[in-house]
Amino acid sequence: MAQRFALMITPVDAADTRKDFSDTFVEMDVSAPALSVGEFSTQRGDGVFESIGVIDGHANEVEAHVQRLAHSARICDLPAPHLEQWRQAVAVAAARIPQGEAVVKLILSRGVEHGPAPTAWVTASPAPDFSAVRREGVRVVTLDRGYDLGAGERAPWLLLGAKTLSYAVNMAALREARRRGADDAVFVTRDGFVLEAPTASLIVRRGDEFITTAPSAGILHGTTQLSVYEYLESRGFRTEYATLSVSDLATADAAWLVSSIRLAVAITAVDGALLASDPALTAELNTFLRSPR
Template identity: 45%
Template sequence: MPETVLAVLTAPDAGREAPEPFRFVDPDTAVLQVRDLGATRGDGVFETMGVGSGRAQAVDAHLARLARSAAMLELPEPDEAAWRAATIAVAERLAHHAEGFVKLVYTRGVEGTGRPTGWVLGSPSPDHTAARTAGIDVVVLDRGLPHDSAGELPWLLQGAKTLSYAVNMAAIREAKRRGADDALFVSSDGFLLEGPTSSLLLQRGDRLLTPSTSLGILAGTTQAEAFRFGRAQGLTTSYEVLTPDALADADALWLLSSVRNAAPIKAIDGVARSIDAEFTSRLNAHLLARRD
């Protein structure tokens, strides 16, 4: 069975008829034109979701977020049915792997054509056991924008999951230069935000907290599922505007993402933090088994 699976959408935007919603393509075959604005300008959006034994996880939530991000970029509305069909089909071809992921990419297409480009790429996941059990070291980095800038500066596309991820990747490289595994962004005026590719989750007593999406951060699909799990355990959940003092006050901390799932934070800026191994194990078991 192939390790990597690629499906190219025939008509990724709504309103255009196509003989078939997608076609499978050899992932080693060149299919993206070099003039595609996704490649030349990062003008597009994407989603990544986990796959468990051939079943894509949280499909509804990811497709809804893909559509929200596309709207923020004024891209044509994605054809939800086509994206869903391609996603499910690619995930099914990963059934021989316990864990995998699919990445949905939707770009503005080749400049001047008015025809967007879309594809779904699937692959087995790396082994995240160490991050999920031993935990990760995190450094706090300034994102360089005040916490209330999203409404005033909509052209910065805060809260959209765009292909322009160079800053996010640079932040992770900076974290590694500092001897850590990952980063946590704060606003220039001192409010907690998110990781470069993850959401922040805090536990304080019987409460689970996460920074408010009003701060121009991405609404996390895994974080939302963690909230559902927490409420089923009798915990209360809330979105809040938090300062870094909340990190010191928390009983436990995690960075959450669709493929790594819940990674407990064991140190922040070199200061050791305790982790809740038992809760983390139950949360990750739930996340790995989740479906729509």
């Protein structure tokens, strides 16, 4: 059983009508050099990506992820990815780690300066063990994202709705959260509204209603959040997209960060103040999120 796997992809035109794209995939030695020094993904972070959770060889929410990859590509003026080519690449990669939890990453880059463009690859590797954090939850701090709620619509060149490779700010926010004695962060706008975590979507509960920030605020539309909403609606709960203030988060009946690999983790404190949690529902959500979808 492979523990790590890499597949280079020769992107094809989105209108290509073939059924089998296996001849566009080349398996790579994960310990060998693979990218040119002129590659824009490493020089400028100029590309987009997706991370897909895999459980016992089954990749979850594949369609939502490839559609979001295409959405990010449009925002960044990248060539449209051929969705069936990427679906087949995901299937090949997921099959290489048939047991346990794994992560498949899709990367689409603008390419190489004066060379092939775009460039693309898929990787697969075992996921970290998140069982403890799913059980115990996380303490978060709110961090200023540096812009107001309308920035995404007013300034599309900021690429706020795209999942780009430029994750330096996200990682810096996590380091700052840990410096403040917390486990994670929630970004807030200059005018006091909550957005998302650096690597997760935010869902808050008020009574029997579950609320998340509307994607129009310039955040990623979370694939796991969509799955959670479908599950909650099947249980008879109300779900909503809305504008949430920092006080809405601090006074919520419960709140979660949800993402494809870590799944659902309860927020147990906000800026040092304890927040109520629902361990039974958290466990229920994670049982659902670990099931094939």
